[in-house]
Amino acid sequence: xxxxINAIMPGLCARVVVAEGDKISKSQEIAVINCMKxxxxxxxxxxxxxxxxxxxxxxxxxxxxxxxxIETAE
Amino acid sequence: xxxxxxGGIETLVEDWPxxxxxxxxxxxxxxxxxxxxxxxxxxxxxxxxxxxxxEITGGFFExxxxxxxxxxxxxxDMKPVLNEKAIPMWETISVSKGDxxxxxxxxxxxxxxxxxxxxxxxxxxxxxxxxxxxxGSYGGFKGRKLAAKDELVFGKPDDxxxxxxxxxxxxxxxxxYKREWILRAMPGANTxxxxxxxxxxxxxxxxxxxxxxxxxxxxxxLEELPDNFFARSDGGVGGSHPSNIIDHAxxxxxxxxxxxxxxxxxxxxxxxxxxxxxxxxxxxxDLWKIGQGTPGRDFIKFKLTNQEEATExxxxxxxxxxxxxxx
Amino acid sequence: xxxxxxxxxxxAIPETKARLEILFRQAGDGFLQVEYGxxxxxxxxxxxxxxxINDIILTKKIKGLIETVPGIRTNLLHFDPEVIxxxxxxxxxxxxxxxxxxxxKVVLKSRIIHLPIAFEDSETKKAVEKYQKExxxxxxxxxxxxxxxxxxxxNGVTVEETKKMILGTNWFDSGGGFWxxxxxLWPMDPRCALVVPKYNPxxxxxxEGAVGIGGPCVFTYTTxxxxxxxxxxxxxxxxxxxxxxxxxKDGPFLYRNADRVRFHETTEKEVxxxxxxxxxxxxxxxxxxxxxxxxxxxxxWYNSEEVQKGKKELEAKQAIGVQKAPRL
Numbered sequence: 184x185x186x187x188i189n190a191i192m193p194g195l196c197a198r199v200v201v202a203e204g205d206k207i208s209k210s211q212e213i214a215v216i217n218c219m220k221x222x223x224x225x226x227x228x229x230x231x232x233x234x235x236x237x238x239x240x241x242x243x244x245x246x247x248x249x250x251x252x253i254e255t256a257e
Numbered sequence: 258x259x260x261x262x263x264g265g266i267e268t269l270v271e272d273w274p275x276x277x278x279x280x281x282x283x284x285x286x287x288x289x290x291x292x293x294x295x296x297x298x299x300x301x302x303x304x305x306x307x308x309x310x311x312e313i314t315g316g317f318f319e320x321x322x323x324x325x326x327x328x329x330x331x332x333x334d335m336k337p338v339l340n341e342k343a344i345p346m347w348e349t350i351s352v353s354k355g356d357x358x359x360x361x362x363x364x365x366x367x368x369x370x371x372x373x374x375x376x377x378x379x380x381x382x383x384x385x386x387x388x389x390x391x392x393g394s395y396g397g398f399k400g401r402k403l404a405a406k407d408e409l410v411f412g413k414p415d416d417x418x419x420x421x422x423x424x425x426x427x428x429x430x431x432x433x434y435k436r437e438w439i440l441r442a443m444p445g446a447n448t449x450x451x452x453x454x455x456x457x458x459x460x461x462x463x464x465x466x467x468x469x470x471x472x473x474x475x476x477x478x479l480e481e482l483p484d485n486f487f488a489r490s491d492g493g494v495g496g497s498h499p500s501n502i503i504d505h506a507x508x509x510x511x512x513x514x515x516x517x518x519x520x521x522x523x524x525x526x527x528x529x530x531x532x533x534x535x536x537x538x539x540x541x542x543d544l545w546k547i548g549q550g551t552p553g554r555d556f557i558k559f560k561l562t563n564q565e566e567a568t569e570x571x572x573x574x575x576x577x578x579x580x581x582x583x584x
Numbered sequence: 585x586x587x588x589x590x591x592x593x594x595x596a597i598p599e600t601k602a603r604l605e606i607l608f609r610q611a612g613d614g615f616l617q618v619e620y621g622x623x624x625x626x627x628x629x630x631x632x633x634x635x636x637i638n639d640i641i642l643t644k645k646i647k648g649l650i651e652t653v654p655g656i657r658t659n660l661l662h663f664d665p666e667v668i669x670x671x672x673x674x675x676x677x678x679x680x681x682x683x684x685x686x687x688x689k690v691v692l693k694s695r696i697i698h699l700p701i702a703f704e705d706s707e708t709k710k711a712v713e714k715y716q717k718e719x720x721x722x723x724x725x726x727x728x729x730x731x732x733x734x735x736x737x738x739n740g741v742t743v744e745e746t747k748k749m750i751l752g753t754n755w756f757d758s759g760g761g762f763w764x765x766x767x768x769l770w771p772m773d774p775r776c777a778l779v780v781p782k783y784n785p786x787x788x789x790x791x792e793g794a795v796g797i798g799g800p801c802v803f804t805y806t807t808x809x810x811x812x813x814x815x816x817x818x819x820x821x822x823x824x825x826x827x828x829x830x831x832x833k834d835g836p837f838l839y840r841n842a843d844r845v846r847f848h849e850t851t852e853k854e855v856x857x858x859x860x861x862x863x864x865x866x867x868x869x870x871x872x873x874x875x876x877x878x879x880x881x882x883x884x885w886y887n888s889e890e891v892q893k894g895k896k897e898l899e900a901k902q903a904i905g906v907q908k909a910p911r912l
């Protein structure tokens with residue numbers, strides 16, 4: 184099933200640290216958001232495979248904006 | 258006792274009015290960024306309004322209670338749950354030993370939640386306050402934000418915590434959150450005609466400024482000002498840019514510092530002195546709104562006010578942060 | 585009417601022989617800024633007077649006055665408007681000013697704190713190295729892995745002369761701020777008045793005790809932090825969070841307003857040893873002398889032919905140095 188992993192904070196996308204096709208596990212860091220002059224880690228909520236990267240560096244994000252799409256096992 | 262499971266983005270022990278009297282020693286007051294949120298939570302659980310509580314910025318805080326007590330959650334609605342069951346905000350609820358409280362991300366409005374516990378958070382006072390200065394790494398809980406496995410101790414409440422259970426606030430006492438925050442402000446110390454142009458000052462009070470994503474407890478950065486803001490072409494002996502001035506003390510909390518063309522609100526942990534002009538000062542009674550301003554999303558607009566209104570607003574805020582606000 | 589819209593000068597008292605015009609500026613609903621002169625200047629005589637007046641104000645223990653924050657030419661009064669009005673505070677400042685009509689009455693309590701310094705020590709060198717590696721590899725203010733040659737270059741003098749100037753004057757604390765326990769230290773002898781630009785961009789780390797210069801001021805770093813001053817050595821602790829050592833029993837700060845700092849050269853080994861005796865064994869004896877500054881004496885000395893001659897000579901060297909030194 185397709186699930187999106189969303190921005191957990193407003194801010195700028197600092198980087199996405201996974202690539203399409205990567206196998207990722209729950210709570211693994213998938214991206215970093217810059218807010219309050221701090222780097223905030225965005226964890227995956229699921230196990231799965233990265234299907235699509237949506238966010239790129241410098242994108243302005245709001246809470247809930249999808250950053251990547253993953254294909255989950257279930 | 259409270260055992261931290263997840264510190265979240267940034268959770269700090271803060272009180273109010275913070276650490277007063279050390280600006281000349283390079284220490285700003287710190288204190289709750291939204292003192293109305295903390296104050297009302299405290300009143301709900303039977304504490305004095307300035308007692309130390311938890312300031313939860315950005316969300317994702319999670320902790321387990323070690324005793325039966327009473328708590329209240331105010332501020333941004335981060336969908337708090339107790340043992341996975343939603344709990345109401347802006348009212349007193351009782352918790353039992355072993356209960357786990359958990360916050361999600363920030364809500365539609367606001368950026369900070371406050372958690373008050375009957376008896377307050379018992380950390381040692383440093384220079385007269387329990388507040389954390391995250392910028393200088395002192396005060397509060399070991400001078401830092403909370404992390405998993407930290408254990409906080411509560412103070413001894415004056416009354417039985419169960420006495421306050423079920424307390425609610427009068428509807429008019431609950432502050433209204435918006436995405437555009439109107440901050441009442443007094444011009445000064447550096448305005449027109451000597452430092453800024455009158456047009457520039459008009460712009461400051463007419464424009465709606467987006468809060469930049471780099472904003473934090475030291476500084477809230479706003480959109481740049483046009484060059485015609487300044488009355489001078491350079492800073493004279495103070496420096497090359499017209500925003501430069503010979504170093505002077507900053508009137509924090511609340512000064513709007515003009516740093517180059519960037520207006521910066523100096524707040525809780527902000528710098529106490531420096532070489533940039535200050536064009537206005539947000540009145541003390543409106544400082545709380547800055548704390549709920551969400552970086553990268555919300556807007557700020559300044560509204561011209563005067564000393565009389567500002568002093569009256571302080572008096573009204575004291576009334577609000579009292580048992581008179583309880584239903 | 586419209587002209588008054590942003591007026592913040594609530595009151596003023598005219599210039600006299602002994603001092604500049606004084607402006608009272610509104611700076612918020614709980615802040616009043618007292619400013620010396622309409623035209624900005626950084627002159628120690630203003631600071632002497634400001635601090636002497638500040639002492640008078642503080643002695644009165646005014647209800648509702650939370651604190652005062654003196655700078656080189658301003659004093660910020662932080663007050664509770666529910667207890668005292670800015671109008672009442674203005675009257676109190678005016679009264680204090682009027683009680684000190686002539687310059688010969690300006691006598692300021694001022695301690696001399698003797699601080700050992702190790703020039704070009706390895707800790708501050710680490711900070712410079714880290715900056716070059718992580719922040720600005722092409723930093724023109726780093727020559728032979730350090731800042732002292734750049735300081736000398738900016739002022740048209742040699743490194744040895746630079747050290748002599750640092751050791752050769754008292755450094756006057758016009759008031760603290762910016763960083764916990766920090767103080768801005770001004771050279772009292774204009775013949776030792778080095779001037780340098782600050783780092784651009786700033787450092788991310790500086791060790792405790794680092795001594796640097798930025799603009800005209802020297803700063804001793806109280807705790808490890810970022811910073812922008814050009815580094816030339818390391819001194820002993822001037823701050824202690826834990827307040828264990830007897831000199832810090834009333835608070836974590838060493839400096840008080842109007843202190844004078846005098847550096848004397850020592851070895852890095854000695855400085856390191858003193859750290860242990862301040863922070864661990866808490867038995868180091870700080871060398872602090874009580875004393876006072878008489879403003880009139882200072883001004884006469886400052887204006888003497890010998891001092892003015894030396895001042896002009898340095899300024900001539902600096903004019904050449906500024907041309908040579910790369911901008912940051």
